[in-house]
Amino acid sequence: MVAVAGVLLLLALVSVADFQEAVDTECCADAATDAAADAAADDAQNTDENELELDVELEAACPELSGQIIGGRPSSIQRHPYQVSMVLNGNSFCGGFIISPDYVVTAAHCVQNTSPAAIRLRVGSTRRDSGGRIVRVASVIVHPQYGRPQFDNDIAVLRLARPLTFNANIRAIKLPQPRQPVPLVRLTVTGWGLTAVGGRRIPRIMMEANVPVVPHWLCRLSYGQSLTSNMFCGGHFLIGGVSSCQGDSGGPAVFRDTAFGVVSFARGCALPLSPTVFTNIASLRNWIRDNTGI
Structure with a gap:
């Protein structure tokens, strides 16, 4: 009983903290609209062009989508070749993972109301700002029941413009x-x-x-x-x-x-x-x- 009471007391203490709502992405949606035209003209982008700014200020990206791995350690794409970095309007803003040569899974709140033309994925790199390949997205499919109820069904699939070629650093x-x-x-x-x-x-x-x-x-x-x-x-x-x-x-x-x-x-x-x-x-x-x- 003492342990249960302690848990309930701690819950009461942290209950004042708000959810970091993953569903509010208006800043990113607006950025996506502005970026769509530029992205279409950027069709020939590769790893030597338009590299991301190093150490991007979170305020320059989307604060709602800016989170962290706490208490972790450095890793590599060789350990996790399915991991991708999502780039919107020049900034890293979410992650995703490869499930086939044609599809990547991510969270619905990352891409809801975002044009596929505004999204770039960096695959095959340990670094979020260089290396690997930049690939385009052909379509965004968000779960139709996302957010009903709030936070539920937070999943989306991205169909790639071209199939990936798998290697040691790019794999489903x-x-x-x-x-x-x-x-x-x-x-x-x-x-x-x-x-x-x-x-x-x-x-x-x-x-x-x-x-x-x-x-x-x-x-x-x-x-x-x-x-x-x-x-x-x-x-x-x-x-x-x-x-x-x-x-x-x-x-x-x-x-x-x-x-x-x-x-x-x-x-x-x-x-x-x-x-x-x-x-x-x-x-x-x-x-x-x-x-x-x-």
């Missing part, structure tokens, strides 16, 4: 079977978000962190009815300290070469009693199959 990751349970293990999350709470600059090098899956019933103590069956949580529930947040949104949560989750949202970053919430891919696996054939 497997997906779980429909309704396959999320294992209660440590999942690996990757991305290029901030590495410290309150930081202002995003790293050049891919980071990764291992986050333990939180049982659904326990995560309900933190997020209540906002946590649906299409979601699961990951992080150190009581102490925080290791986390991804929505700036790494769209990136995968992986166990044994299978992507079980998509980074979606959280209350704060690496806070106690506020684990990261992931879209449960297995719950939406049939939707992915229907829209990609995979």
Whole structure:
């Protein structure tokens, strides 16, 4: 009883923190509109042209989508060849992951109301600002029930303008079977978000962190009815300290070469009693199959 009372007290203390709502992307949508014409003229872009500005100020990108991997470590594309960096209007703003030569999965809040012509994906590089290849997006397919209820069905698939050629640094990751349970293990999350709470600059090098899956019933103590069956949580529930947040949104949560989750949202970053919430891919696996054939 003492332990339960302590948990409830801590929940009351952190309840004043607002959700970092992953659904509000108006700044990015406006930027996408402005960038669409420029992007169309930029068809011949390659890794030697128009490299991203180093250490982009978060205010120059979209604050709503600027999150972090907290308590992680440097990684590489050789370890995670499915990881991609999404670029909008010259700035890294979300992650995604390759599921076939033609398709990339990301979070719906990253691309909702965004023109495909405004998006570029950097594949095959440990760095978010150079190397690898820049590829174009032909179409954006957002889950039709995204945000109903709020935060739910936070998933989208991007069809690429041209198929990828796989190599050691560019490769698809497997997906779980429909309704396959999320294992209660440590999942690996990757991305290029901030590495410290309150930081202002995003790293050049891919980071990764291992986050333990939180049982659904326990995560309900933190997020209540906002946590649906299409979601699961990951992080150190009581102490925080290791986390991804929505700036790494769209990136995968992986166990044994299978992507079980998509980074979606959280209350704060690496806070106690506020684990990261992931879209449960297995719950939406049939939707992915229907829209990609995979």
